Amino acid sequence: MATETPMISMQHVDKTLGGRKVLDDMSIDVARGEALVIVGGSGVGKSVTLKHIIGLMQPDRGRIVIDGQDIAELRTVELNNFRRKFGMSFQEGALFDSMSVFENIAFPLRRHTKYTEQQIRERVDECLDLVHLPGVSSKRPSELSGGMRRRVGFARAISLKPEILLFDEPTTGLDPVISDVIAELIVEMDRTLNTTTVTITHDMKVAFKIADRVAMLYKGRIVEEGTPEVFQQSTNPIVQQFIEGRAEGPLTE
Ligand SMILES: Nc1ncnc2c1ncn2[C@@H]1O[C@H](COP(=O)(O)OP(=O)(O)O)[C@@H](O)[C@H]1O
Ligand SMILES: [Mg+2]
Incomplete structure (x- = not known):
């Protein structure tokens, strides 16, 4: 089998925050083009993991290698350029409420490209089409549904044509039907844009829909991983309790 450099490689990462070892010898690779979903309970270190991948947090020990490049070796200026590889959608969208939808999506383009006003308009329209949301450019985020x-x-996350898309809890706070629509959109974007994606969620239905591979984070490291089919059949009691959403079991002992 051909061995290709993984797009994302976390190697033996330790991270202590607030006196607690949040990541403890955490390792995971994500192949180019793969859709990885990381699941786990709240406070288990999912968002911290994403922050390491994007270089917002540095590991106490271990390495983060993106597309063959060890992030720790990048200087600040290089790291800023490097971040353009990533499109990140945070929980709740984190939009600027004082700006129109158009200005929200144009923001990264104005900041990181030399696009003309015309090019910015075209790119914003393209991005809104890709997320199936045409005709809302002039609205404020507060005028839109969740x-x-x-x-x-x-749309803002994909505006700079990233190679890697990161989604932190993309469906939290949405009803089950809208969650499903959003999950489908992630699958579609991943395919159309040919990206590598890492999605973080505690919603197993969403996880199984999006994932090529599901990994479960528990006590600072990945305790189980596999295709949705394999993951679902895991005999690990921690995984089983999480999938079934049961109150009793090792997770709550
Ligand atoms: N900047 C920080 N300073 C101190 N503690 C933090 C910081 N960020 C996260 N933590 C702690 O790390 C743990 C994991 O957080 P997080 O990754 O956000 O959890 P989740 O899996 O719910 O996304 C939590 O206990 C949280 O309080
Ligand atoms: Mg989180």
Whole structure:
């Protein structure tokens, strides 16, 4: 089998925060083009993991290698350029409420490209089309539904044509039907844009829909991983309790 450099490689990462070892010898690789979903309970270190991948947090020990490049070796200026590889959609979309939808999506383009006003308009329209949300450019985020705001967040995340898309709890706070629509959109974007994606969620239905591979984070490291089919059949009691959402079991002991 051909061995290709993984797009994302976390190697033996330790991270202590607030006196607690949040990541403890955590390792995971994500192949180019793969859709990885990391699941786990709240406070288990999912967001901290994403922050390491994007270089917002540095490991106490271990390495983060993106597309063959060890992030720790990048100087600040290089790291800023490097971040353009990533499109990140945070929980709740984190949109600027004082700006129109258009200005929210144009923001990264104005900041990181030399696009003309015309090119910016075209790119914003393209991105809104990709998330199936045409015709809302002039609205304020507060005028849109939760699901629509999430889409605007996605449109902004893809505006700079990233190679890697990161989604932190993309469906939290949405009803099950809208969650499903958003999950489908992530699958579609991943395919159309040919990206490598890492999604973080505690919603197993969303996880199974999006994932090529599901990994479960528990006590600072990955305790189980596999295709949705394999993951679902895991005999690990921690995984079983999480999938079934049961109150009793090792997770709550
Ligand atoms: N900047 C920080 N300073 C101190 N503690 C933090 C910081 N960021 C996260 N933590 C702690 O690390 C743990 C994991 O957080 P997080 O990754 O956000 O959890 P989740 O899996 O819910 O996304 C939590 O106990 C949280 O309080
Ligand atoms: Mg989180």
